[in-house]
Amino acid sequence: MSQIRNFSIIAHIDHGKSTLADRLIQHTILVPERQLREQMLDTMDIERERGITIKSNTITLPYLAADGQEYALNLIDTPGHVDFSYEVSRALASCEGVLLVVDASQGVQAQTVANLYLALEHDLAIIPVINKIDLPQADICGVKEQIQKELGLEADSAILCSAKEGIGITNILEAIVKRIPPPKGDFQAPLSALIFDAQYDTFRGAVVSCRVFDGKVQPGDLIRLMSHGGVYKVEEVGIFQLQRQPRSALTAGMVGYLIAGIKTVSDTRIGDTITSEADPIADPLPGFKEVKPVVFASLYPVSADDYQALADALEKYKLNDAALVYQKDASSALGQGFRCGFLGLLHLEIVQERLAREFGQSLIMTVPGVRYEFTLTDGQVLAVDNPQHYPEPTKIKKTAEPYIRASIIVPERFVGAVLKLCLERRGSEPHFSNPTPGRVEVRVDLPLSEVIIDFYDKLKSQTQGYGSFDYDLGDYRDSDLVKLDILINGDKVDALSMIVHRQRARQWAVRVCERLKEEIPRQQFRIAIQGAVGGKIIARETINAFRKDVTAKCYGGDITRKRKLLEKQKEGKARLKMIGQVSIPQSAFVAVLKTEVG
Amino acid sequence: MGGSGFPSESIKSEGRFPGLYVHVPFCRRKCAYCSFYSITALHLIPNWLRAVSQEARLYEERFGRFDTLYLGGGTPSILTVKQLAVLLEVLRPLLVEHPQPEITLEANPDDVTPGQLAGWRDLGINRLSLGVQSFADHELSFLGRRHQASGSRRALELSRVAFANLSVDLMYGLPGQSQKAWVEHLKQALEFEPEHLSCYQLSVEKGTPLGHLMSAGRFTPLPTDWEGHFFLLTSRFLEKHGYLHYEVSNFARGNCWYARHNKKYWQQTPYLGLGPGAHSFLGNKRWWNFRSVARYCEALKTGRAPVAGSETLTEGQLRLETLFLGFRTREGVKLEMLGGQPEGEKNLWRLEKAGLVRVEEGWVRPTRQGMLVADSLALLF
Ligand SMILES: Nc1nc2c(ncn2[C@@H]2O[C@H](COP(=O)(O)OP(=O)(O)OP(=O)(O)O)[C@@H](O)[C@H]2O)c(=O)[nH]1
Ligand code: SF4
Ligand SMILES: [Mg+2]
Numbered sequence: 001m002s003q004i005r006n007f008s009i010i011a012h013i014d015h016g017k018s019t020l021a022d023r024l025i026q027h028t029i030l031v032p033e034r035q036l037r038e039q040m041l042d043t044m045d046i047e048r049e050r051g052i053t054i055k056s057n058t059i060t061l062p063y064l065a066a067d068g069q070e071y072a073l074n075l076i077d078t079p080g081h082v083d084f085s086y087e088v089s090r091a092l093a094s095c096e097g098v099l100l101v102v103d104a105s106q107g108v109q110a111q112t113v114a115n116l117y118l119a120l121e122h123d124l125a126i127i128p129v130i131n132k133i134d135l136p137q138a139d140i141c142g143v144k145e146q147i148q149k150e151l152g153l154e155a156d157s158a159i160l161c162s163a164k165e166g167i168g169i170t171n172i173l174e175a176i177v178k179r180i181p182p183p184k185g186d187f188q189a190p191l192s193a194l195i196f197d198a199q200y201d202t203f204r205g206a207v208v209s210c211r212v213f214d215g216k217v218q219p220g221d222l223i224r225l226m227s228h229g230g231v232y233k234v235e236e237v238g239i240f241q242l243q244r245q246p247r248s249a250l251t252a253g254m255v256g257y258l259i260a261g262i263k264t265v266s267d268t269r270i271g272d273t274i275t276s277e278a279d280p281i282a283d284p285l286p287g288f289k290e291v292k293p294v295v296f297a298s299l300y301p302v303s304a305d306d307y308q309a310l311a312d313a314l315e316k317y318k319l320n321d322a323a324l325v326y327q328k329d330a331s332s333a334l335g336q337g338f339r340c341g342f343l344g345l346l347h348l349e350i351v352q353e354r355l356a357r358e359f360g361q362s363l364i365m366t367v368p369g370v371r372y373e374f375t376l377t378d379g380q381v382l383a384v385d386n387p388q389h390y391p392e393p394t395k396i397k398k399t400a401e402p403y404i405r406a407s408i409i410v411p412e413r414f415v416g417a418v419l420k421l422c423l424e425r426r427g428s429e430p431h432f433s434n435p436t437p438g439r440v441e442v443r444v445d446l447p448l449s450e451v452i453i454d455f456y457d458k459l460k461s462q463t464q465g466y467g468s469f470d471y472d473l474g475d476y477r478d479s480d481l482v483k484l485d486i487l488i489n490g491d492k493v494d495a496l497s498m499i500v501h502r503q504r505a506r507q508w509a510v511r512v513c514e515r516l517k518e519e520i521p522r523q524q525f526r527i528a529i530q531g532a533v534g535g536k537i538i539a540r541e542t543i544n545a546f547r548k549d550v551t552a553k554c555y556g557g558d559i560t561r562k563r564k565l566l567e568k569q570k571e572g573k574a575r576l577k578m579i580g581q582v583s584i585p586q587s588a589f590v591a592v593l594k595t596e597v598g
Numbered sequence: 599m600g601g602s603g604f605p606s607e608s609i610k611s612e613g614r615f616p617g618l619y620v621h622v623p624f625c626r627r628k629c630a631y632c633s634f635y636s637i638t639a640l641h642l643i644p645n646w647l648r649a650v651s652q653e654a655r656l657y658e659e660r661f662g663r664f665d666t667l668y669l670g671g672g673t674p675s676i677l678t679v680k681q682l683a684v685l686l687e688v689l690r691p692l693l694v695e696h697p698q699p700e701i702t703l704e705a706n707p708d709d710v711t712p713g714q715l716a717g718w719r720d721l722g723i724n725r726l727s728l729g730v731q732s733f734a735d736h737e738l739s740f741l742g743r744r745h746q747a748s749g750s751r752r753a754l755e756l757s758r759v760a761f762a763n764l765s766v767d768l769m770y771g772l773p774g775q776s777q778k779a780w781v782e783h784l785k786q787a788l789e790f791e792p793e794h795l796s797c798y799q800l801s802v803e804k805g806t807p808l809g810h811l812m813s814a815g816r817f818t819p820l821p822t823d824w825e826g827h828f829f830l831l832t833s834r835f836l837e838k839h840g841y842l843h844y845e846v847s848n849f850a851r852g853n854c855w856y857a858r859h860n861k862k863y864w865q866q867t868p869y870l871g872l873g874p875g876a877h878s879f880l881g882n883k884r885w886w887n888f889r890s891v892a893r894y895c896e897a898l899k900t901g902r903a904p905v906a907g908s909e910t911l912t913e914g915q916l917r918l919e920t921l922f923l924g925f926r927t928r929e930g931v932k933l934e935m936l937g938g939q940p941e942g943e944k945n946l947w948r949l950e951k952a953g954l955v956r957v958e959e960g961w962v963r964p965t966r967q968g969m970l971v972a973d974s975l976a977l978l979f
Binding site: 522524525545546547548549550551552553554555556557559560562563566567569570581 | 619798799800801822823825826829846847860863864869871875876877879884886909915918919922923926948949952954969970971972973974976977978
């Protein structure tokens with residue numbers, strides 16, 4: 001066990017974790033030519049397209065150290081984006097140390113600090129790494145000072161590195177061996193292992209990623225999952241080396257995978273403890289903190305028949321993304337679906353995209369919202385994250401909504417545009433500073449609900465792509481919330497309802513009605529689209545009935561042509577949802593999401 | 599026989615005889631709106647004539663006998679009577695003897711002379727479809743037609759006397775045309791008491807001279823809402839004058855004057871199309887010929903069918919065609935075609951309430967308003 005080291009690479013987004021992982025991998029294993037590419041561990045299509053890590057990834061590196069000993073280094077590359085910090089905290093539970101990477105040109109950033117705290121909470125050895133020293137704008141002295149002052153770490157302990165140029169890699173590997181303690185644990189003790197990730201394999205069931213703390217596990221063993229007591233026979237164990245590499249056993253201190261014919265998806269729970277059936281431990285390991293979603297939206301299958309398929313897909317998906325929380329939801333417009341909680345906007349986007357790509361789900365997503373607080377006249381406080389649960393208006397005494405502390409950095413000339421945008425989004429108390437000459441950081445408090453829809457897109461377009469945006473969750477503040485309903489020919493479309501600030505209700509209503517008008521095809525009767533707050537109509541659009549569509553001639557060859565045209569239209573129609581008597585295309589729900597107000 | 603795998607058994611759909619179409623792809627000059635396949639190289643007519651005769655032979659047994667023959671184009675009336683005689687000699691054996699087959703010739707007013715008319719009648723042609731289009735010279739020149747308004751009237755006078763079954767083609771919805779002007783045209787046509795009228799709304803197709811003019815902004819087409827007004831106006835006016843509006847663009851003075859041949863297209867009765875660009879339909883197959891006189895003739899010279907493409911229709915496709923073709927006609931669609939789903943029944947009830955269809959004796963018939971939106975109706979079921 002003294003030859004094992006378990007560590008994670010943590011950092012702010014884009015500071016070079018995955019690139020550093022590449023270098024460590026190439027230094028220690030012979031990577032087949034065809035697998036050689038940048039950010040090798042980012043294997044998902046979305047990760048490669050977006051150039052960011054979304055999931056933590058594990059790999060075991062054999063390393064012959066300067067002391068002549070062969071070590072097994074278990075590396076876990078983690079995501080840097082704040083929405084995925086849950087991935088980081090789970091990775092850390094399997095480690096004794098971290099490489100804390102800081103970009104030499106950018107210095108210490110929000111997630112550098114946040115992730116450092118996570119590592120300190122787990123009592124891990126911390127090796128600061130200053131990366132990208134090859135960049136001309138690298139400011140090594142400045143960053144060292146930050147490490148000392150802002151992070152409270154020994155600046156001299158930082159290793160200089162360029163993951164891109166392969167500088168400093170051996171120093172890092174040696175530091176891992178010397179400065180990170182080997183795992184503690186007892187081979188002889190009864191098995192205890194922590195499930196920190198999983199993936200569903202259609203043929204083999206759950207492939208469970210785990211860290212063994214005590215004992216050992218090998219094929220043929222009977223294991224028990226402690227949360228529900230289920231017993232399984234181990235079929236295969238092994239380690240990750242770009243692919244799964246079967247091994248004869250996993251022993252105390254090791255990080256690897258285990259396959260035990262666990263076919264019922266819900267039986268695998270992230271954070272669960274694996275023990276042996278014959279000789280179980282008494283108490284499970286502490287597991288993970290519960291995640292607190294901040295952004296909420298409902299997901300519905302495009303076709304009501306696909307509800308069960310969506311339920312199955314979500315269950316399997318959750319195995320691989322424990323941060324997603326969901327529960328059943330129902331809408332009279334869209335049928336049965338799920339109310340989902342996400343850790344942030346990017347998380348929401350990724351979930352939607354992965355469900356579509358990996359599970360072939362066509363989904364309708366409702367307008368995302370946040371969790372509001374309502375104080376009722378009887379003193380009761382309700383947390384409401386679904387407009388359908390909006391309390392009876394006469395019983396509401398006070399409303400509150402969550403705020404964020406936003407930090408926006410832009411070149412000086414865009415400060416006016418940023419301020420205007422923030423004011424439109426009900427921002428308050430802007431503060432300015434100059435992190436570097438010519439650039440301004442605007443710190444401003446904004447309601448979370450105002451940034452979850454197209455804020456970032458707007459910021460980007462109004463600052464010609466120069467604006468960077470970062471935020472921390474803040475506190476709840478008093479607000480003046482109302483429920484905006486959308487009616488189509490008098491029928492309330494519950495899936496389109498939203499909770500909004502009173503000042504913003506009309507703007508929203510007008511835009512939603514306009515968007516719906518563009519998306520809903522003409523039908524055999526006139527359609528009225530209305531936006532209403534508390535029964536009062538505040539916006540209205542009308543769609544006139546069908547107009548002439550028939551062509552003058554239809555002989556011989558025209559029939560084929562015409563039919564092909566209609567077939568295309570019919571395809572679009574198959575995705576219509578009936579609301580009362582009106583058919584609404586899926587695109588209408590999506591278009592409403594893109595509504596930009598202000 | 600080309601080995602093209604078409605069904606070889608002859609199919610008579612519910613006792614209906616199939617129809618025979620011959621495409622005469624020649625015109626003296628191209629009209630500005632024309633998207634039909636036709637060329638002005640008239641010296642190719644003899645080759646074409648030979649090839650059509652050969653093509654007819656390829657299908658001798660496949661369809662059985664036809665009870666309608668439609669000579670369309672192009673401009674069939676530019677064929678000499680002698681050339682027509684050669685053609686009919688080949689085709690006549692393919693036609694039934696009883697009931698008397700309907701034999702239609704499309705004619706350009708300029709080609710109508712007493713001599714030609716007599717010749718056509720002698721050949722057994724018993725229905726004349728006259729491409730009048732308009733009674734206003736400025737409209738005819740906008741359309742790029744070769745005749746003038748005076749020619750239209752003269753041709754009508756002569757044809758009226760010569761043919762007991764006369765059909766007149768008119769076109770509406772021209773840029774700048776007023777509803778009043780259009781009604782004037784209708785009135786002039788009615789003076790000749792034609793048995794049948796086809797009133798087409800001008801549609802400007804991409805790739806035609808008019809299409810180019812329009813994308814260059816040289817004229818603005820009629821607003822879509824007006825198209826509907828013209829349509830309804832035409833329907834009301836002609837029905838008031840004793841014509842049945844039996845298909846989107848077609849009117850007849852009683853059901854015995856329906857265009858028997860064209861009805862086959864709308865009722866999915868089998869038809870064989872001879873000539874370049876012609877389409878055929880049999881069973882669940884549709885196929886079409888090369889849209890090129892040269893390639894068409896070349897294929898037949900070597901004994902091959904001049905087929906450029908084909909499709910086998912699935913049940914669903916056949917059904918969709920039944921629906922959108924059916925809703926174009928006064929007859930409508932059989933109720934049983936729409937049955938099955940509760941969604942469909944709900945739709946039907948709504949459509950009736952909205953005044954777009956009437957349900958009668960097991961048929962769902964579009965109203966005048968309904969015909970106007972036939973495509974949308976088809977897509978609801
Ligand atoms: N010049 C230079 N660029 C580097 C270096 N290391 C990484 N990069 C670049 O920085 C960008 C981000 O690198 P990644 O390795 O994906 O960063 P990451 O920290 O894994 O990012 P997330 O996983 O999204 O948090 C890429 O364009 C890399 O090529 C370095 O040492 N020098
Ligand atoms: S006469 Fe008919 S086929 Fe010939 S060019 Fe004119 S519209 Fe086209
Ligand atoms: Mg990464």
